Amino acid sequence: MVTINAALARKLYGATDPIGRRLSVCTDPAAGKPHWVTIVGVTGDIRADGLGEPPQDAVHFTLGSKDEMWVQVTPSAHHKCARCWHLREDVGSHAKHPELCGRCVSNVDGDGEPRQFA
Numbered sequence: 001m002v003t004i005n006a007a008l009a010r011k012l013y014g015a016t017d018p019i020g021r022r023l024s025v026c027t028d029p030a031a032g033k034p035h036w037v038t039i040v041g042v043t044g045d046i047r048a049d050g051l052g053e054p055p056q057d058a059v060h061f062t063l064g065s066k067d068e069m070w071v072q073v074t075p076s077a078h079h080k081c082a083r084c085w086h087l088r089e090d091v092g093s094h095a096k097h098p099e100l101c102g103r104c105v106s107n108v109d110g111d112g113e114p115r116q117f118a
C-alpha cells in the first residue's frame with residue numbers, strides 16, 4: 001500500500017479518484033520486474049526543488065512500523081511487452097514479434113526459459 005502526492009494523482013488519474021487503484025512500481029529496472037501496490041491515500045505536494053519549481057511526482061512507501069520513504073517517479077523509457085506487460089529494453093527488437101520482449105519471444109517461439117516448478 002502506498003500514498004501518492006497530488007501532482008502524481010492529477011497526472012495519472014485526472015479528476016478520477018485514485019484510491020484503490022493499483023500502481024506498478026519497477027523495483028529492479030534491469031530485470032524489469034513490476035511490483036504492484038495499491039493506492040490508499042493522496043497527500044499534498046512538496047516542492048523539494050524550490051518554491052519556484054513545480055512539485056515532483058512522488059510515491060510514499062511505509063517500510064515498517066516507523067520506517068518510510070518518498071520516491072520520486074519517472075516514467076520508464078522502455079516499451080511494455082504485450083504478453084508479460086514488463087517494461088523491457090528489448091521490446092521491439094525482434095522482427096517476428098515486435099510487440100514482445102526477448103523473454104517472451106523465447107517462451108512463445110523458442111525453447112523457453114528454464115522452469116523450476118511445474
Ligand SMILES: [Zn+2]
Nearest residue numbers: 081084101104
Ligand atoms: Zn514479455
